[in-house]
Amino acid sequence: MKYLFFSWLVVFVGSWIIYVQYSTYTELCRGKDCKKIICDKYKTGVIDGPACNSLCVTETLYFGKCLSTKPNNQMYLGIWGNLPGVVKCQMEQALHLDFGTELEPRKEIVLFDKPTRGTTVQKFKEMVYSLFKAKLGDQGNLSELVNLILTVADGDKDGQVSLGEAKSAWALLQLNEFLLMVILQDKEHTPKLMGFCGDLYVMESVEYTSLYGISLPWVIELFIPSGFRRSMDQLFTPSWPRKAKIAIGLLEFVEDVFHGPYGNFLMCDISAKNLGYNDKYDLKMVDMRKIVPETNLKELIKDRHCESDLDCVYGTDCRTSCDQSTMKCTSEVIQPNLAKACQLLKDYLLRGAPSEIREELEKQLYSCIALKVTANQMEMEHSLILNNLKTLLWKKISYTNDS
Numbered sequence: 001m002k003y004l005f006f007s008w009l010v011v012f013v014g015s016w017i018i019y020v021q022y023s024t025y026t027e028l029c030r031g032k033d034c035k036k037i038i039c040d041k042y043k044t045g046v047i048d049g050p051a052c053n054s055l056c057v058t059e060t061l062y063f064g065k066c067l068s069t070k071p072n073n074q075m076y077l078g079i080w081g082n083l084p085g086v087v088k089c090q091m092e093q094a095l096h097l098d099f100g101t102e103l104e105p106r107k108e109i110v111l112f113d114k115p116t117r118g119t120t121v122q123k124f125k126e127m128v129y130s131l132f133k134a135k136l137g138d139q140g141n142l143s144e145l146v147n148l149i150l151t152v153a154d155g156d157k158d159g160q161v162s163l164g165e166a167k168s169a170w171a172l173l174q175l176n177e178f179l180l181m182v183i184l185q186d187k188e189h190t191p192k193l194m195g196f197c198g199d200l201y202v203m204e205s206v207e208y209t210s211l212y213g214i215s216l217p218w219v220i221e222l223f224i225p226s227g228f229r230r231s232m233d234q235l236f237t238p239s240w241p242r243k244a245k246i247a248i249g250l251l252e253f254v255e256d257v258f259h260g261p262y263g264n265f266l267m268c269d270i271s272a273k274n275l276g277y278n279d280k281y282d283l284k285m286v287d288m289r290k291i292v293p294e295t296n297l298k299e300l301i302k303d304r305h306c307e308s309d310l311d312c313v314y315g316t317d318c319r320t321s322c323d324q325s326t327m328k329c330t331s332e333v334i335q336p337n338l339a340k341a342c343q344l345l346k347d348y349l350l351r352g353a354p355s356e357i358r359e360e361l362e363k364q365l366y367s368c369i370a371l372k373v374t375a376n377q378m379e380m381e382h383s384l385i386l387n388n389l390k391t392l393l394w395k396k397i398s399y400t401n402d403s
Helices: 002-028 031-043 052-056 121-136 142-153 163-173 176-183 226-235 240-257 294-301 337-350 355-369 378-397
Strands: 061-066 073-080 083-090 193-197 200-204 265-267 275-277 283-285 291-293
Touching (some): 031 052, 031 083, 031 200, 052 193, 121 294, 163 176, 176 291, 240 265, 240 275, 240 283, 265 337, 291 294, 337 378
Antiparallel strands (some): 073 083, 083 200, 265 291, 275 283
């Protein structure tokens, strides 16, 4: 009788956990709702874009596995025709900048209400220029970026930007990831933009969607302790030369966003789940939504009320300090991107590292982690440490098949 009771108890608890997780899944994964909102706007002529017809008419763009981690940021593996991709869509946005969650302006009450009918191309260019100036600062070459955006917005490549295309482009430009994809469209480690419809967009698929680890069904994930899961993740990594090549890719991406052509971007969530790689072990970014323009972050955080440094954090990795005399957050982020990248790579690279370079590799990684934005000659140290790390790794793998 006692064993029967415990058996029923296990079944009850297990069923309850599965029900709760399923409810969470259905809340997180709302692709049908997203598609309905977008297609309703497309079919009434409000928005347009190269992915609209495939999504809403021929239905050759469809959603596969759900990768969403937040209900308002829908993310799916998808197929467009015969091409795999990643589909992203925004849901139920708030009306203000909420520093505790996202750093992007949310959708307005009337979806896709800008630009309005009668707006000229010149006026739209001025709108985009003003937006870029607010986000990126007073860069000298913003006009070039505006022209680049108009080229991307012209989804049907007819040489003109329709009102529907302009509405889609304006909604997308509120999203840091989309802006970064356009700015870094020629860079190796940035996923390519495949198309868009409204603020839904499709980007290049990545074969491996995490830096390490193994993907398991969510039901199994429930019963794996977090400590064991971390140990298991470290076992399911590529060989060391391949890890070194992936790490070099991350270092190169850090270079791409550090004082790039349109200012500096800050990586505010450098975690394994946001980084992936392809079948050639070239790093590809999976999620860039927490990579934000430095100018934008500084402007928004500098007057934020704080009690301690814990109140001055965006994402997981962009931290400033709390000025106790004014009880306001300072604007200077403490750790540069490179230091955060090295923190992530430390265990990844040191596990299985060849004995002849392990000591030097460990020394360089710890020097990298110690980098501070406020240090004298930080930029010179940044370049020196980054180049030394890349050189050390390349020398070790340059004569292997993995290079």
